[in-house]
Amino acid sequence: MDFTRPETVLDLQNIRNELVRMEDTIIFKFIERSHFATCPSVYKEQHPGLTIPNFEGSFLDWALLNLEITQSQIRRFESPDETPFFPDKIKKSFLPSINYPQILAPYAPEVNYNDKIKDVYIKNIIPLISRKDGDDINNFGSVAASDIECLQSLSRRIHFGKFVAEAKFQSDIPLYTKLIKDKDVEKIMENITNSAVEEKILERLTKKAEVYGVDPTNKKGERRITPEYLVKIYKEIVIPITKEVEVEYLLRRLED
Amino acid sequence: MDFTRPETVLDLQNIRNELVRMEDTIIFKFIERSHFATCPSVYKEQHPGLTIPNFEGSFLDWALLNLEITQSQIRRFESPDETPFFPDKIKKSFLPSINYPQILAPYAPEVNYNDKIKDVYIKNIIPLISRKDGDDINNFGSVAASDIECLQSLSRRIHFGKFVAEAKFQSDIPLYTKLIKDKDVEKIMENITNSAVEEKILERLTKKAEVYGVDPTNKKGERRITPEYLVKIYKEIVIPITKEVEVEYLLRRLED
Ligand SMILES: N[C@@H](Cc1c[nH]c2ccccc12)C(=O)O
Ligand SMILES: N[C@@H](Cc1c[nH]c2ccccc12)C(=O)O
Numbered sequence: 001m002d003f004t005r006p007e008t009v010l011d012l013q014n015i016r017n018e019l020v021r022m023e024d025t026i027i028f029k030f031i032e033r034s035h036f037a038t039c040p041s042v043y044k045e046q047h048p049g050l051t052i053p054n055f056e057g058s059f060l061d062w063a064l065l066n067l068e069i070t071q072s073q074i075r076r077f078e079s080p081d082e083t084p085f086f087p088d089k090i091k092k093s094f095l096p097s098i099n100y101p102q103i104l105a106p107y108a109p110e111v112n113y114n115d116k117i118k119d120v121y122i123k124n125i126i127p128l129i130s131r132k133d134g135d136d137i138n139n140f141g142s143v144a145a146s147d148i149e150c151l152q153s154l155s156r157r158i159h160f161g162k163f164v165a166e167a168k169f170q171s172d173i174p175l176y177t178k179l180i181k182d183k184d185v186e187k188i189m190e191n192i193t194n195s196a197v198e199e200k201i202l203e204r205l206t207k208k209a210e211v212y213g214v215d216p217t218n219k220k221g222e223r224r225i226t227p228e229y230l231v232k233i234y235k236e237i238v239i240p241i242t243k244e245v246e247v248e249y250l251l252r253r254l255e256d
Numbered sequence: 257m258d259f260t261r262p263e264t265v266l267d268l269q270n271i272r273n274e275l276v277r278m279e280d281t282i283i284f285k286f287i288e289r290s291h292f293a294t295c296p297s298v299y300k301e302q303h304p305g306l307t308i309p310n311f312e313g314s315f316l317d318w319a320l321l322n323l324e325i326t327q328s329q330i331r332r333f334e335s336p337d338e339t340p341f342f343p344d345k346i347k348k349s350f351l352p353s354i355n356y357p358q359i360l361a362p363y364a365p366e367v368n369y370n371d372k373i374k375d376v377y378i379k380n381i382i383p384l385i386s387r388k389d390g391d392d393i394n395n396f397g398s399v400a401a402s403d404i405e406c407l408q409s410l411s412r413r414i415h416f417g418k419f420v421a422e423a424k425f426q427s428d429i430p431l432y433t434k435l436i437k438d439k440d441v442e443k444i445m446e447n448i449t450n451s452a453v454e455e456k457i458l459e460r461l462t463k464k465a466e467v468y469g470v471d472p473t474n475k476k477g478e479r480r481i482t483p484e485y486l487v488k489i490y491k492e493i494v495i496p497i498t499k500e501v502e503v504e505y506l507l508r509r510l511e512d
């Protein structure tokens with residue numbers, strides 16, 4: 001897939017291949033996170049002992065914001081597959097623009113589910129993938145760094161829904177035009193859902209988690225990434241939010 | 257392993273377990289890097305089209321330096337297992353110090369092989385793990401981000417030699433005192449080398465690369481992480497530089 005060549009980006013087979021590759025990335029990053037405790041303090045604003053001068057958010061927010069500021073300066077968020085968590089705080093790049101061709105509709109960057117992704121990640125995913133509950137002050141930084149990796153991969157995976165949506169729109173413009181005009185969310189949802197593909201994803205994840213997720217030193221009582229949890233995360237979080245992205249993107253597709 | 261409790265850090269079995277865990281981390285990060293081309297421009301100073309205002313280093317250096325500045329402010333380099341690539345440019349943290357107990361000798365932070373690690377990574381490791389040769393302007397940022405992950409993991413792995421060295425010193429103070437006084441590098445090298453352990457590492461790596469490194473979509477002509485390359489990287493780079501760290505650390509161990 002090459003974002004300077006639109007025909008490669010809107011090919012559903014290419015999109016699927018990229019999504020498959022992202023599964024490995026997400027699993028590897030979850031496994032890295034699974035070595036640490038939940039560390040609730042990392043996610044609390046103005047937490048005692050972790051207060052950051054002139055900053056309102058959490059320890060994680062501070063680390064993530066500063067990374068995004070750095071990466072924005074080297075063009076991360078010019079790329080149509082990247083979505084910032086802090087869209088109001090990122091900077092312009094000092095490098096010449098890449099001038100990606102317009103592949104998605106111009107409002108695409110406004111379809112941003114990162115706040116939601118961060119919320120469910122903290123509330124629902126961390127408890128499933130962490131080794132144990134509780135704080136571990138020696139690893140707050142490692143945990144935040146690992147969380148950022150997980151969040152950025154999840155964000156990229158979920159916002160890839162925009163390419164899926166655009167490809168589907170292009171594949172049947174009359175149908176989608178009608179559904180969009182009718183604001184028929186239910187039918188749009190029906191049309192973008194491919195249960196066979198979803199089933200396959202979950203099967204593949206089970207297999208991958210079985211292969212990658214085996215910790216040979218397997219200490220009792222310590223959680224690690226399991227096929228069951230991974231499937232749960234995809235089924236209840238990743239796939240549904242991806243579809244929300246697709247629907248929101250499609251609903252605005254007739255704007256000009 | 258808990259750096260606030262010295263007895264857990266100088267236990268050779270704990271050190272080995274940690275090194276085993278780091279193998280997985282390094283393999284996962286190499287696999288992520290293997291999706292991209294070599295991208296030589298990322299490593300050149302003042303490269304046309306990638307020149308950074310008021311900065312002398314490469315695109316990678318800029319990204320790595322800025323990440324280190326951020327992470328130094330949240331205490332990364334207070335931790336005895338972390339070594340900066342830009343020791344002269346990092347900042348003090350705004351958080352209260354963790355006050356790690358002194359486990360290593362006070363000069364330990366000066367034993368810093370990161371310049372060498374970055375050099376061999378660029379010159380010798382990237383060509384082995386990249387998918388293909390050449391630049392890919394759309395992924396310079398992704399490549400740099402992935403390189404940083406690889407470099408930080410390699411650096412942590414290699415500088416862990418300091419804990420190995422300290423544990424070995426403690427285990428036979430009279431022997432090492434004599435060898436250090438004699439500046440007998442050869443005998444020190446002999447005493448810190450455990451060929452059986454090294455053999456086991458390489459065997460384990462082969463197995464892990466076989467399991468983790470399988471790319472089911474396996475496109476012809478595109479390199480990916482192979483057991484052979486991984487073993488080569490450990491045998492010719494990771495293990496020897498770790499031993500250099502150990503020797504340099506030990507040679508200074510009688511300083512006061
Ligand atoms: N483990 C230490 C040091 C560290 C590792 N990676 C980091 C990233 C950011 C800040 C600190 C760190 C900590 O979590 O504090
Ligand atoms: N793939 C794009 C966007 C991107 C992804 N991750 C990044 C990290 C830093 C900068 C840019 C990026 C690029 O490499 O440019």
